Amino acid sequence: MSHTPAVPPAISVPIIGYHRSPLSQKFGIPRQPNLVEVPSYIEMLAPYNTPDAFVGMEDFSHLWLTWHTHHNRAQTNFKPQVRPPRLGGNAKLGVFATRSTYRPSQMGLSVVRLVGVEQTDKGVIVQIMGADMVDGTPIVDIKPYVAYSDAMVDAVSGFAPDKPSIKKVKISEEARQQFAQLIELSSGKNSLSSVINKTDFAKFAKTFTLEDIDIIAQLIAQDPRPAYRQQDTQSVFVMRYKQWDISFAMDESEVIWIVAVAEVV
Numbered sequence: 001m002s003h004t005p006a007v008p009p010a011i012s013v014p015i016i017g018y019h020r021s022p023l024s025q026k027f028g029i030p031r032q033p034n035l036v037e038v039p040s041y042i043e044m045l046a047p048y049n050t051p052d053a054f055v056g057m058e059d060f061s062h063l064w065l066t067w068h069t070h071h072n073r074a075q076t077n078f079k080p081q082v083r084p085p086r087l088g089g090n091a092k093l094g095v096f097a098t099r100s101t102y103r104p105s106q107m108g109l110s111v112v113r114l115v116g117v118e119q120t121d122k123g124v125i126v127q128i129m130g131a132d133m134v135d136g137t138p139i140v141d142i143k144p145y146v147a148y149s150d151a152m153v154d155a156v157s158g159f160a161p162d163k164p165s166i167k168k169v170k171i172s173e174e175a176r177q178q179f180a181q182l183i184e185l186s187s188g189k190n191s192l193s194s195v196i197n198k199t200d201f202a203k204f205a206k207t208f209t210l211e212d213i214d215i216i217a218q219l220i221a222q223d224p225r226p227a228y229r230q231q232d233t234q235s236v237f238v239m240r241y242k243q244w245d246i247s248f249a250m251d252e253s254e255v256i257w258i259v260a261v262a263e264v265v
Contacts, residue, residue: 035164072106078104082095112128
C-alpha cells in the first residue's frame, strides 16, 4: 500500500525562456489563447537555446506551452473555488473545473500557433501567434501539438461551449489622429513580424504600424473589463499596449470607443 505524505510534496522546474509580448499588463490579455492573433516570441535561455533542441519543431503548426503565472501572488491557503469571468464573475466553480490562473501550482497551459524558429546571435527565439500571456512570462516547457490525440471532436466544454461574444469597436477622430502620428513617428516602418525577426525588443516596443491598430481593436473587442463592469457606460478604461496607454469607453449602444492614445511616461 502506498503511503501519502502528511505534507503535500513540492517540485521545482527550470525556466527555459521568457515570453516577449506587446502586452505588459494583465488587463487586456485575451482570456484564452488564439482569440486574438497577437504576435510575440519566446526568448530561450541557456542551456536550452541550442538549435539542436528545436530540430523538427517547424514540422508542427502549433505548440503547447507550459508557463508560470508570475503576476499572481502565491496562495498561502488553498482556495477551492473561483469566480469565472465567463459566468459574470458571480457564480463559483471548483478551481479544477476552470482554467483560472489562480491555481495552487501557478501553472498555465496554452496552445499557440508556431510562426517560426530563428537562430540569432543571442540564441534561439521561437516566434508564436495567439498567446494569452503577458510580457515577461516564464516558460517552463514547450511541446508540439498533435492533432490526432489533442483535438477531441466530441469534447464537451461545460460552461464555455463557444467563443465569447465580441463587441463592436470604433475609433474616435482624436484617437485616429493620434494613431496616425504614432505611425508617422515610429522608429521603424516594418511589420511586427520583421521587427521580431531582428530580436530587438526595444525597437519592437517602440514600433507602431497599422497592424498594431488592428490588434488593439481586436483585444478591446474581447471586452477586457471585469465582468461586473461590462455594462458600465460612464467610465474610461485604459489598456497598455507596448509603450502606449489606450483609453476606451462603451456607449449606450454597447459600442466600445477608443478615445485616446498616450505614451507611457
